[in-house]
Amino acid sequence: MASLLMSLKQPICISMCVYLWLAVLAVVNTEEISKARDETDSANEETSGLHILTSRRVKKSPEILQVAALGRPLYPGMLYDARSDSFIPGVTLWDNKLLTEDLNSHPQTRTDLKFSSSDSFSSKSNLLDISSSLKASFLGGLVEVAGSARYLRDTKSSTRQSRVTMHYSATTRFDQLTMSHLGTITYPQVFEQKTATHVVTGVLYGAQVFMVFDRMLSEQENSEHIETEMSLMVKKMTSVNVDAAFKMTDSEKKSAEKISCTYHGDIHPGQSPTTFEEAIKLYKDLPNLLNQQTAVPVKVWLYPLHLLNSAAARVEREISTVAAFTLEGIMEDLAEAERTFNELSGSRLANKFRDIRERLNSFYQSMRVYKSMLQSAVGRVLPAIRGGQKEEKSLEDILKIHRNSPFRSDQLKLWLNDAKQEISVLTAQVNSLEGVNIEEPENVYSSSSSGKVFCLTFTSLKYDDPYLSALQEFVKMNRFDAPEEEQHLVSVASDGKWFHNSVTIANMMYNLKVFSFLKVFYFTGLVFSAMSDPSIPGSSIYLFEQGGLKQKKLEDDYRYIIS
Numbered sequence: 015m016a017s018l019l020m021s022l023k024q025p026i027c028i029s030m031c032v033y034l035w036l037a038v039l040a041v042v043n044t045e046e047i048s049k050a051r052d053e054t055d056s057a058n059e060e061t062s063g064l065h066i067l068t069s070r071r072v073k074k075s076p077e078i079l080q081v082a083a084l085g086r087p088l089y090p091g092m093l094y095d096a097r098s099d100s101f102i103p104g105v106t107l108w109d110n111k112l113l114t115e116d117l118n119s120h121p122q123t124r125t126d127l128k129f130s131s132s133d134s135f136s137s138k139s140n141l142l143d144i145s146s147s148l149k150a151s152f153l154g155g156l157v158e159v160a161g162s163a164r165y166l167r168d169t170k171s172s173t174r175q176s177r178v179t180m181h182y183s184a185t186t187r188f189d190q191l192t193m194s195h196l197g198t199i200t201y202p203q204v205f206e207q208k209t210a211t212h213v214v215t216g217v218l219y220g221a222q223v224f225m226v227f228d229r230m231l232s233e234q235e236n237s238e239h240i241e242t243e244m245s246l247m248v249k250k251m252t253s254v255n256v257d258a259a260f261k262m263t264d265s266e267k268k269s270a271e272k273i274s275c276t277y278h279g280d281i282h283p284g285q286s287p288t289t290f291e292e293a294i295k296l297y298k299d300l301p302n303l304l305n306q307q308t309a310v311p312v313k314v315w316l317y318p319l320h321l322l323n324s325a326a327a328r329v330e331r332e333i334s335t336v337a338a339f340t341l342e343g344i345m346e347d348l349a350e351a352e353r354t355f356n357e358l359s360g361s362r363l364a365n366k367f368r369d370i371r372e373r374l375n376s377f378y379q380s381m382r383v384y385k386s387m388l389q390s391a392v393g394r395v396l397p398a399i400r401g402g403q404k405e406e407k408s409l410e411d412i413l414k415i416h417r418n419s420p421f422r423s424d425q426l427k428l429w430l431n432d433a434k435q436e437i438s439v440l441t442a443q444v445n446s447l448e449g450v451n452i453e454e455p456e457n458v459y460s461s462s463s464s465g466k467v468f469c470l471t472f473t474s475l476k477y478d479d480p481y482l483s484a485l486q487e488f489v490k491m492n493r494f495d496a497p498e499e500e501q502h503l504v505s506v507a508s509d510g511k512w513f514h515n516s517v518t519i520a521n522m523m524y525n526l527k528v529f530s531f532l533k534v535f536y537f538t539g540l541v542f543s544a545m546s547d548p549s550i551p552g553s554s555i556y557l558f559e560q561g562g563l564k565q566k567k568l569e570d571d572y573r574y575i576i577s
Contacts, residue, residue: 105204105501128180217313243269555565
């Protein structure tokens, strides 16, 4: 057996030899081992939406798990709890001497290069070869990642951001425990402790590197065009011979200056690249930086402990692919909402007008708390479902709460679109008059002490928002504490906001024309501001003089304009 294992060089052979172990130890039919698991999950339609059978009973035939290491220190002989996708440090079945003796190791060299223009979690997890069950654990906050796997947490901060990612991966060797290890247990009491379900029997070593290239877009630039241009430049960078110089055209040099680089890797380059040119230099050095000493676990093979001792803990159920994808979609929606928020909160108007800024901050704080609550709820039920303490419906109850909550995708988009429209209307007004600043109300009063100040005042920015109240109330109640209770759909309409009223918008356009006319007579002393006045919807021209408000609705009284 040992000589056979030493001769195996291809990745598929790793799985084959592991299954040979399984056949010998478990004395099961080899046909049962090689059969593929049926991945089709049942789904039932309910009036509240799709009911997902989130887990299924594990078949009686044992199965070795292949798990992405994700920067975790997973080595041969280490214990692993597949219920929570966590490793157990400091506890093992064998002493260190026995673990290091007869460890089977052979070269497993392979290099791969991929590119991605997607920022989705699905695309990132595919590059890292993460299973659907491990995805669910990560999204539930159960898995702490390191090294190259930190790429999973690197998301776009704005919708006006183009991104291209280069993924370099290489493997060096494969280490595995021998039959003598599995047949000789030094510390059998580990089985009784039931803290682990599997033991690491094989480790594929290597390294992965992600270089994430970002560029912020102006309002005039086309995202598809810029993304295509960036993709061509990155691919050109990797196609140049290591010893050859990378030559760029003048146009490419200008584009490269606008591109930033973020590095996530298992190889430590000394100084991480932050520019396109620094990324070129590092890419050429990658093959030299990776060796047997710098290689880390990339993928591990986990052997079920209950096949060694029936008293050991085991995985009773698995999280279905459908449930993992549903959870992934929810987290993607929340991430997209956060990107839109970042774009809005970074606008000039959001920073200048206090009421808009406060609404955006309230939205973000509620969403941040909700995301944490959802993640914690998922993280609590996943180990319980896998361990058999909870039924498969537990995860579906959590997903149902989300589907009925004000944080569901359609409600988030509706409110964010309203916020975008409100800012867009105000931006059009402010940008139409160059040289006129936006001032806080207190500054308008103080500046009028030395002369007249004409202020185009936005009067409707302060209002009660029932949707924001619904978000705050939802997170305050924390419905995830009682997911089995009946849930009702929470929906908040966006009707009644000032920027949806055509009459109000028409009045604002008229006031803007009058305010523009004022510039003919006054080159200074004109400002924009926001002061709430429900009796004058939209906007009005205020006259400030001698430190106080002298006249409202100046647009209806031209005496003050020419006096």
